[in-house]
Amino acid sequence: MSSPTIVWFRDDLRLADNPALRAAIDRGEPVIALFVLDEESPGIRPHGGAARWWLHHSLASLSERLQEKGATLVLRRGPAGRVVREIAEESGAGAVVWNRRYGGPERKIDAELKTALRADDVEVTSFAGSLLHEPWTVTTGSGTHYSVFTPFWRACLALPAPRSPLPEPQRIDGVSATPSSDDLDDWGLLPTRPDWAAGLRETWEPGEPAARRRLRAFLDEDLPAYDRTRDEPAAGATSLLSPRLRWGELSPFTVWAESVDTEGAGGFLSEIGWREFAWHTLFHFPDLATKNLRREFDAFPWPRLKPSHLEAWQRGDTGVRLVDAGMRELWRTGFMHNRVRMVTASFLIKNLLIDWRRGEEWFWDTLVDADGASNPFNWQWVAGSGADAAPYFRIFNPELQAKKFDPQGLYVTQWTGDALAQEPIVDLGETRKAALAAYDVVKRTP
Numbered sequence: 059m060s061s062p063t064i065v066w067f068r069d070d071l072r073l074a075d076n077p078a079l080r081a082a083i084d085r086g087e088p089v090i091a092l093f094v095l096d097e098e099s100p101g102i103r104p105h106g107g108a109a110r111w112w113l114h115h116s117l118a119s120l121s122e123r124l125q126e127k128g129a130t131l132v133l134r135r136g137p138a139g140r141v142v143r144e145i146a147e148e149s150g151a152g153a154v155v156w157n158r159r160y161g162g163p164e165r166k167i168d169a170e171l172k173t174a175l176r177a178d179d180v181e182v183t184s185f186a187g188s189l190l191h192e193p194w195t196v197t198t199g200s201g202t203h204y205s206v207f208t209p210f211w212r213a214c215l216a217l218p219a220p221r222s223p224l225p226e227p228q229r230i231d232g233v234s235a236t237p238s239s240d241d242l243d244d245w246g247l248l249p250t251r252p253d254w255a256a257g258l259r260e261t262w263e264p265g266e267p268a269a270r271r272r273l274r275a276f277l278d279e280d281l282p283a284y285d286r287t288r289d290e291p292a293a294g295a296t297s298l299l300s301p302r303l304r305w306g307e308l309s310p311f312t313v314w315a316e317s318v319d320t321e322g323a324g325g326f327l328s329e330i331g332w333r334e335f336a337w338h339t340l341f342h343f344p345d346l347a348t349k350n351l352r353r354e355f356d357a358f359p360w361p362r363l364k365p366s367h368l369e370a371w372q373r374g375d376t377g378v379r380l381v382d383a384g385m386r387e388l389w390r391t392g393f394m395h396n397r398v399r400m401v402t403a404s405f406l407i408k409n410l411l412i413d414w415r416r417g418e419e420w421f422w423d424t425l426v427d428a429d430g431a432s433n434p435f436n437w438q439w440v441a442g443s444g445a446d447a448a449p450y451f452r453i454f455n456p457e458l459q460a461k462k463f464d465p466q467g468l469y470v471t472q473w474t475g476d477a478l479a480q481e482p483i484v485d486l487g488e489t490r491k492a493a494l495a496a497y498d499v500v501k502r503t504p
C-alpha cells in the first residue's frame with residue numbers, strides 16, 4: 059500500500075524551485091498537494107482585502123498547473139495544525155513536507171505540528187525556499203544578528219552564493235483517491251459587494267507563469283537603467299516583482315540566478331537584500347507589526363487621533379499632491395511605488411502625527427504585496443523606530459520629493475488629474491516642528 063507524501067503549500071505557490079515539492083516527488087510515493095486557509099490559529103494575522111484577491115487567483119493558477127502535471131490541489135480551511143494532521147490521518151500519509159516560514163506564530167504552528175506528526179510516525183521535513191539565507195546563518199562576529207542593513211548585506215554577500223534554482227518538475231503523480239477539497243469560490247476571497255477589484259484586474263495577472271514572464275521582461279528591458287530610474291515613480295522602472303515574491307510565485311533563488319551575471323545588477327539585488335533583512339528582523343522580533351523595535355520610541359507622545367485626517371490620507375484627499383497620488387494609486391491597483399510609499403508614510407507619521415501602526419494596517423489591507431515582515435519593517439524604518447543607520451529623525455518634505463523625483467508632474471497628474479490642488483489639510487512647516495518637538499521626548503528618554 060502506498061503512503062502518500064503531503065506537500066503543504068504556504069507562501070510558495072509555485073512548481074519551479076520548490077524544494078518541498080521536489081523532495082515529495084523524489085520520495086517516490088503519490089503526492090497530495092495541500093493549501094490551508096488558516097484564519098483561526100492564535101496570532102495568525104488574517105490577510106487584507108487586496109492580498110485575498112491575489113491569493114484567490116494565485117491558487118486558481120497553481121491548481122490548474124498541478125492538474126496539468128498529474129496532481130490535484132486540495133483546499134481546506136481551519137487551524138493549520140489540526141487540518142494538516144487530519145489529512146495525514148485520512149490519507150495514511152507517510153510524510154509531510156513544506157518550505158519554512160519565519161513569522162513567530164507560524165513557526166510555533168509548524169514546530170508543534172512537526173512534533174505531533176512525528177509522534178504519529180509521519181516523517182516531516184522542512185526546506186529553505188523563501189529566503190536566500192536562513193536567518194540564523196547571518197550573524198555578526200559576536201554571534202548576534204545585524205541591526206543595520208549595510209553590514210548585514212555585506213555579510214550575506216560574503217557567504218557561499220545562493221544555491222541554483224531547481225527546475226520545474228515534469229510530472230507529479232497524484233493519489234488515486236484525492237482527499238475532499240473545498241471549492242475555492244466558497245472561500246469568498248474576492249470582493250463582491252462592492253466589487254472594488256477592477257483596478258487590480260487591470261493591473262495584475264497573478265500566478266507563476268505570469269511571474270516568470272514579468273521577471274524576463276524586467277531583466278531584458280528595465281534592469282540596465284534600474285539604478286538611474288528606480289526612484290522615479292512615473293518611469294515604470296522597477297521590477298513589480300514584490301507580490302510575486304510575497305506569494306512565492308517566484309523564488310528569490312530564481313531571481314538571484316537570473317540576474318546576478320547581468321552588469322549593474324548589484325543595486326537591484328541589494329533591494330532583494332532589503333527583503334531578506336526585513337524577514338531576518340521579523341525572525342528576531344516577532345512583534346514587529348505591533349511593537350517599536352527601538353523601545354525608547356514607546357515614549358513618543360502621539361496626540362489624540364483625528365479620524366478625519368486618517369480618512370483624508372486613506373482616500374488620497376490631503377491636498378498634498380504626491381501623497382494623494384500615491385494613496386490613489388494604492389487604492390486602485392493594490393500597489394505603490396517605493397519612493398511614494400516612503401513619502402506617504404512619512405506624511406502620515408510626521409505631518410499628521412498619526413501612529414505608524416495605523417498606516418501599517420491600511421497598507422496591510424490594501425497592498426497586494428503586504429507581508430508580515432516588509433510592511434511593518436518599512437513602516438518602522440520611516441517612523442524612525444526601526445532598523446536604521448540614520449542618527450537623525452528623517453522627515454520627507456513631500457513637495458521637495460515631488461520636485462526631485464517627479465519633476466514634470468507625470469505621476470501626480472496620472473493619479474490626481476489636472477485639477478488645481480485643494481489647500482493641504484495641515485501646514486507642512488508647522489507640523490514638521492511639532493514632530494521634531496515630539497521626537498525630543500524620545501531623545502530625552504533614557
Ligand code: FAD
Nearest residue numbers: 296297298299300329330333396399427428429432433436
Ligand atoms: P524593486 O525595486 O524592483 O525591488 C525588487 C524587490 O526587492 C521587490 O520586489 C521586493 O521584494 C524587494 N524590496 C525592494 N525594496 C524593499 C524594501 N524596502 N523592503 C523589503 N523588500 C524590498 N514591500 C513588500 O514586498 N511588501 C510590503 O508589504 C511592503 N510594505 C512597505 C511599506 C512601506 C511604508 C514602505 C516604504 C515600503 C514597503 N515595501 C514593501 C518595500 C517596497 O516599497 C516594495 O517592495 C517595492 O516598492 C516593490 O516594488 P518592486 O517589486 O517594483 O521593487
